[in-house]
Amino acid sequence: METEGVRTDRLGVLLDQFDSVREKAQVRLTGLSDEEYRWEPVPGCWSIRRRGEATTPRAFGPGDWLLDQGAPDIPASEYAEVARQAADGMSVVKIADDWSVSVERVEQILGHVGPPEPDESPVTTIAWRLGHLHFCFAGGWEWAFGERRQEPKELVDFTPDAGLAVERFWAVMDRWRESIATVTEEQLDTIGFSQYPYGSDPDEPFIAVLWGANLEFIHHMAEIALLRDLWRARFTGRD
Template identity: 75%
Template structure:
């Protein structure tokens, strides 16, 4: 169904949302240079670094440059998701495996009452946010539409070149979008249509996976846009 040129079917709504976010992101990322791409606005940022300079315990990537990644954990803003997983019938052991934490940690989260304390999360660079998104979309494509065998952490060769990173990223994003556009209604409702191993994809209907992927894209691109604004005004912010 269409209304004034806009689709109102389930897949159409998600595609239109993604297309609008992608178009805005392309405009906001135009002219990104290497210095801005790697800019660390505060100390102890997460970014991409040469393998020998990695400062985080689980930094990953197949080449010379790796993406910072810290110790596994369940952030406070995900406590509700853990509760949802348990309510949907996932065992505590499966939830622990999903988040790469201990069973005891999952039990602590499920037993928590009240408002969780805010997480002390690292500030991340534009390079990190783009690398994280690139890795996420590459892995989801491989484990949904690809061979479903390659390690998602080895699919993206991170680079200190903003132009190269964006060229590769947009090509991958376009491939994801084209593949999603061909999904049938039956596949949208299929639990486990995506077998992406780092998350709950195998336990979710694919329409929920798509909604989550859109949210991931939108919120990280909003963060990138803010970092670009801060970079542009970095010498005038306190005048």
């Protein structure tokens, strides 16, 4: 359905949202230099690092460069999602397995009263944020439209070359966009259409997976845009 050129069907709304974000994001990534791409504005940043030089316990990647990843936990921003999963009938064991945490940790979160304390999340570089998005969408495509067998953490060869990273990223995003444009109404409602092994995708209708993917794209690209603004302003602040 269209209303004066604007799609109002469920898939159309999600596609239009994706396209709008992609258009803005492409502008914001133009001219990204290698130095800016790996800039660490504060000590302790997560980034991409040479194999053997990573400082985080679960850094991953198939090649010479790894994407930082720390010990598994459920961030405070996801407490409400965990509560929703439990209310919808998902077992504590399944929730713990999805988040790679202990059953005790899930029970602790479900028993939490009052607003959660803000997360002490690491600051991440543009290289990390772009690599994270690349990994998520490459894995999402493989486990929804591909052979559903490749380990997502082996799909992206992270690189210190900003131009190459951006080029590879847009290739993955364009493949994702092309595939989701073919999804039928029945597939949108199919639980487990995506079998992505990290998180709750196999337990959700595919339309919820697409909504979550757009959200991931939006919020990480907003963070990248802010980092680019800070990079430009790093030597222009007042004393």
